[in-house]
Structure formats: C-alpha cells, structure tokens
Amino acid sequence: MMENEIDRELLEKIADMLGKPVGAFNIRKDSGCDGRQSTEHIEITSKTDGKSGIDIRVKDGTVGETCHIPVIITKPGIEEMVYNDFYIGENCDVNIVAGCGIHNCGDQTSRHDGVHTFYVGKNSRVKYTEKHYGEGDGKGGKIMNPQTVVYLEEGATIQMETTQIRGIDSTKRYTKIVCGKGAEAIITERLLTHGDQVAESDMEIVLDGEDSKGRVISRSVAQDQSSQVFYPRMVGNAQCFGHVQCDSIIMGDAKIKSIPAITANCTEAQLVHEAAIGKIAGDQLLKLETLGLTPEEAEECILKGFLA
Amino acid sequence: MLELKHISYSVREGEEQLDILKDISLTIDDHRLVVFTGPNGGGKTTLAKIIMGLVTPTSGQILWNGQDVTNLTITERARLGISYGFQQPPRFKGLTVRDLLTLASGDEKLSKDKCCQYLTRVGLCANDYLEREVDVSLSGGEVKRIEIASILARNSQLMIFDEPEAGIDLWSFARLTETFEQIHRTGKATMIIISHQERIISLADEVIVVGDGTIRHRGTAADILPQILADTLGGCPVLTKEVKA
Numbered sequence: 001m002m003e004n005e006i007d008r009e010l011l012e013k014i015a016d017m018l019g020k021p022v023g024a025f026n027i028r029k030d031s032g033c034d035g036r037q038s039t040e041h042i043e044i045t046s047k048t049d050g051k052s053g054i055d056i057r058v059k060d061g062t063v064g065e066t067c068h069i070p071v072i073i074t075k076p077g078i079e080e081m082v083y084n085d086f087y088i089g090e091n092c093d094v095n096i097v098a099g100c101g102i103h104n105c106g107d108q109t110s111r112h113d114g115v116h117t118f119y120v121g122k123n124s125r126v127k128y129t130e131k132h133y134g135e136g137d138g139k140g141g142k143i144m145n146p147q148t149v150v151y152l153e154e155g156a157t158i159q160m161e162t163t164q165i166r167g168i169d170s171t172k173r174y175t176k177i178v179c180g181k182g183a184e185a186i187i188t189e190r191l192l193t194h195g196d197q198v199a200e201s202d203m204e205i206v207l208d209g210e211d212s213k214g215r216v217i218s219r220s221v222a223q224d225q226s227s228q229v230f231y232p233r234m235v236g237n238a239q240c241f242g243h244v245q246c247d248s249i250i251m252g253d254a255k256i257k258s259i260p261a262i263t264a265n266c267t268e269a270q271l272v273h274e275a276a277i278g279k280i281a282g283d284q285l286l287k288l289e290t291l292g293l294t295p296e297e298a299e300e301c302i303l304k305g306f307l308a
Numbered sequence: 309m310l311e312l313k314h315i316s317y318s319v320r321e322g323e324e325q326l327d328i329l330k331d332i333s334l335t336i337d338d339h340r341l342v343v344f345t346g347p348n349g350g351g352k353t354t355l356a357k358i359i360m361g362l363v364t365p366t367s368g369q370i371l372w373n374g375q376d377v378t379n380l381t382i383t384e385r386a387r388l389g390i391s392y393g394f395q396q397p398p399r400f401k402g403l404t405v406r407d408l409l410t411l412a413s414g415d416e417k418l419s420k421d422k423c424c425q426y427l428t429r430v431g432l433c434a435n436d437y438l439e440r441e442v443d444v445s446l447s448g449g450e451v452k453r454i455e456i457a458s459i460l461a462r463n464s465q466l467m468i469f470d471e472p473e474a475g476i477d478l479w480s481f482a483r484l485t486e487t488f489e490q491i492h493r494t495g496k497a498t499m500i501i502i503s504h505q506e507r508i509i510s511l512a513d514e515v516i517v518v519g520d521g522t523i524r525h526r527g528t529a530a531d532i533l534p535q536i537l538a539d540t541l542g543g544c545p546v547l548t549k550e551v552k553a
Contacts (some may be wrong), residue, residue, distance in 0.1 A: 027500055163400060288411065292386040294383050304402075308402050
C-alpha cells in the first residue's frame with residue numbers, strides 16, 4: 001500500500017492522508033484495491049452484483065468515526081465506472097472522506113466516473129468531503145464525472161464539501177439530495193478551472209419533508225480559456241427553507257454561466273437564491289498591495305481565500 | 309521624514325483640465341501627528357493616496373526618509389514602511405479577520421494574543437471576530453475598525469488614515485482616539501490622519517487645511533480650529549443671507 005511518492009502525494013492532496021489512516025478505509029488504485037480495512041462499526045465489502053465498487057455499512061449509533069475511500073489513477077488510459085453505496089444507520093455521526101486524484105504522464109485519457117449513493121438513517125449526521133485533483137504533463141485528458149445521490153431520513157443531516165483543486169480537464173458533476181422531515185443538507189462546492197478546462201455542475205436539492213432545510217454555497221474561479229456551467233436547483237415540496245448562493249470569479253478569457261432555479265410546490269416553502277459573477281475587485285488588490293504584497297501575490301491570496 | 313515637492317495632479321474631463329492638486333509642497337518630520345482637514349473635494353484624499361502610490365501625480369516628487377519614492381509601486385512603498393487605512397475598505401469573501409491581520413503583520417505565525425491586542429485597540433473582541441470573514445456579513449463600522457486594526461498590525465513607520473472616524477460609533481471612536489494618542493505618545497510612528505473631528509484635530513501637532521487643491525492653512529490645532537469654523541460658517545453665503553433676513 002502507498003508504495004511510491006506519486007501515490008503518497010495524491011493521497012495527501014485528495015484525502016489529507018499521511019500514511020495508513022485510522023479507522024475504516026478502502027484505497028482504490030488503478031482500478032484495483034490497494035488496501036482495505038473494516039472496523040467494528042463500519043464494514044466495507046466489494047459489490048456482489050457485478051458492478052465495480054464497494055458497499056459501506058455503518059452500524060446504528062456509530063459516533064466519531066472516519067472512513068477514507070480515496071481513488072487514485074496513476075496509469076494513463078484507465079477509464080472506469082465505479083459504484084459506491086453508503087448505508088448509514090440511525091443516530092450516527094460519521095465522517096466520510098472520498099476524493100480522486102489522477103496522475104497522467106501519458107497521451108491516453110484517464111477517466112474516473114464515480115456514482116456515490118447515500119442512504120442516511122434517522123437522526124444521523126454525515127460529513128462528506130470530496131476533493132478532485134489532476135496532475136502530470138502528458139497530453140492525455142484527466143476526466144472526472146462524479147455523481148452523488150443522497151437520501152436523508154427524518155432528522156438526518158449531510159454536510160457535503162466538494163473541491164476541484166486543479167488539473168481536471170473535464171468534469172460533469174451531478175448531485176441530488178432528497179431531504180425527509182426535519183432533515184438538512186449543506187453543500188459547499190469549490191471549483192477551479194484553468195487552461196482549456198470545462199466544468200459543469202448540476203445540482204438538485206429536493207426538500208420533501210416538513211421543516212427540512214437546504215443550503216448550497218458554490219464558489220468557483222475560472223481562469224484562462226476555461227468554462228463553467230452551474231445549474232443549482234432547489235425544490236420545496238413542504239414547509240421548508242432553502243438557500244442557494246453561487247459566487248464566481250472570472251479571469252482571462254474564461255466563460256461562466258450560472259443558472260440557479262428555485263421551485264416552490266407548497267405555500268410554506270421559503271426559498272432564496274443569489275448568484276454573482278465578477279472579476280477580482282481592483283480595491284481588493286490595492287488593499288493587499290498596501291500591506292506589502294505584489295499584485296501577483298495579492299491575486300493569489302484573494303483566490304486562495306475565496307476557494308478555501 | 310516625508311517630503312512632498314511641488315505635487316500637482318490634474319485630470320481631463322472632456323476638453324477641460326481639472327486641477328485636483330496645485331503645486332503642493334510640505335515636509336512632515338518623524339513621529340509627528342499631522343491632520344489633513346478641509347472641505348469635501350478639496351484634495352485631501354488624493355494627496356494621501358499620492359503618498360501611498362495609489363494615485364500617480366502629474367508632476368512633483370515624493371521623498372521618504374530621503375529616498376525618492378515617486379516612481380515606486382504601492383508594494384515597494386509598503387515595504388519601505390508606508391501604510392494606508394482606506395476610508396471605504398474593501399471586503400473579501402473567504403478572508404478572515406485573522407488572515408487580514410496576519411498578512412498585515414507579515415508574521416505568518418501571528419499569535420491570537422497579538423490579534424487580540426490590535427482588535428481591542430479599535431474596540432473589537434478577538435473571540436467574536438477573529439474567525440469571521442471580512443465580507444458583507446460585517447457592518448460598515450466593523451469593517452472600518454478591522455481596517456484600522458490591520459494598520460496597527462502593520463506597525464509601519466508612516467501610518468495614513470483616511471477618515472478613520474467615518475461610520476464608527478461614539479464609544480468605539482473614544483477608544484480609537486486613545487489609540488492614536490498612545491501611538492503618538494510612544495513615538496512609534498508618523499501619522500497622517502484625514503479627519504473632520506475636533507477631537508482628532510486637537511490631538512495633532514500640526515493641522516493642514518487642504519482646500520481647492522492647495523494648502524490653505526497650516527498651524528496648531530489651537531490656531532486652525534477657529535479659522536476652520538470661520539471658513540465653514542462665516543464663509544457660507546446662504547447662511548449669511550438667512551441671518552440677514
């Protein structure tokens with residue numbers, strides 16, 4: 001496990017892993033299993049229905065445990081479709097750390113399509129962190145298409161933090177969360193594109209249950225000639241509260257399209273959306289220059305803070 | 309020592325040339341507290357911005373500690389010990405108060421204790437503010453006080469404050485004037501404060517009245533305050549007319 005420097009660096013970048021993680025984990029490398037550990041409360045097994053991927057089962061009442069399930073691709077030409085299903089019991093409080101890193105030095109495309117489905121039991125809290133990163137100087141594309149579908153039962157909560165760090169040539173994200181009674185979904189999306197990269201994020205938050213809440217905070221930076229499209233949608237089917245906030249910084253010759261949509265199917269649904277696209281404000285740069293930063297350092301500092 | 313020699317600044321508006329600053333020369337010795345005051349649009353902020361490098365003069369020369377800084381960038385001047393507190397500071401999504409103070413201090417490991425000292429001096433509690441983003445969730449007065457705290461953290465030789473009192477409540481204002489007084493008393497920095505507040509003007513070693521792009525008066529607070537009052541009230545034709553009627 002984690003034999004070389006590339007593996008180690010990728011795993012640190014995408015899952016903050018330094019050495020063997022504590023608790024349950026599954027490391028997928030170049031379409032194979034590079035290490036797996038279940039614990040008393042979290043069981044990880046390979047899929048038995050012929051699909052590639054794993055099932056993660058978290059027992060009722062599991063509190064304070066973390067499960068790491070990173071994916072790394074280090075060989076050019078690997079294209080995979082992976083299904084990971086999470087069955088979270090009732091009254092749990094767990095962290096799931098996913099993430100995918102591609103190192104491609106060849107001319108063939110590397111692609112990871114991951115479908116994650118969460119079934120979160122009553123009154124459970126899940127923090128789900130997912131980071132995507134690509135590197136390597138080959139001509140081969142680095143492509144990731146993640147799908148995340150979450151079903152929250154009564155009183156359940158998911159806090160989902162997704163970050164596209166850099167280096168992903170093409171991504172098409174799909175996120176769907178269905179909230180039951182009193183359930184809450186908080187999604188924080190961070191996305192950076194550069195060069196000729198393209199990114200599309202399609203999100204649907206369905207507030208089905210009474211007193212459910214949804215909050216989407218999306219921040220992105222598009223540099224060079226890259227392009228981004230966002231479709232965050234919030235649907236209120238009951239007495240609920242939903243808020244969608246999309247902010248983007250546009251640079252160079254980039255293009256950004258943001259199309260938030262809110263739909264109320266109940267008079268008690270309260271939904272808000274905000275979307276803003278703009279370049280870095282001149283007065284922000286000037287302020288940081290008066291603190292001794294060069295214009296380049298000031299720009300980097302603003303972007304780093306914005307995407308933190 | 310700061311020396312401004314024959315500073316002029318003009319802009320073009322269509323066919324017309326507007327002279328914002330007209331041949332201003334002045335010298336400010338080390339550790340002095342100097343207040344720029346005068347009517348709105350008179351050129352105070354432009355003059356202060358020229359010192360920081362935020363505005364480039366049409367002609368003239370700026371010397372800081374004997375070095376000609378006229379053609380230096382903002383960054384270079386900042387690194388030579390000049391700092392500037394903006395009248396309307398920008399907000400930053402994602403940058404926290406701690407980030408800003410850390411950047412200002414130049415010390416990557418700036419302690420919470422230090423941050424607390426800077427914030428207390430502008431009437432803010434570190435526990436409430438340190439991890440908050442300097443974004444629209446903060447009021448104008450809060451952002452303004454954080455801006456001043458960032459200048460205190462910068463701890464530079466020349467501190468320029470553009471209307472530090474604007475948007476600040478009375479209680480915090482009292483704290484702020486104490487802070488200016490303390491910096492002045494300990495002789496740690498030269499301060500240029502743009503202000504209309506009598507309380508701040510009375511702290512000054514020297515008051516410079518800037519109006520219509522020129523220095524109208526220079527002197528101590530005791531000399532200048534009566535003249536300011538005479539200029540602002542006595543000089544108003546509408547008021548004079550009303551009194552006569």
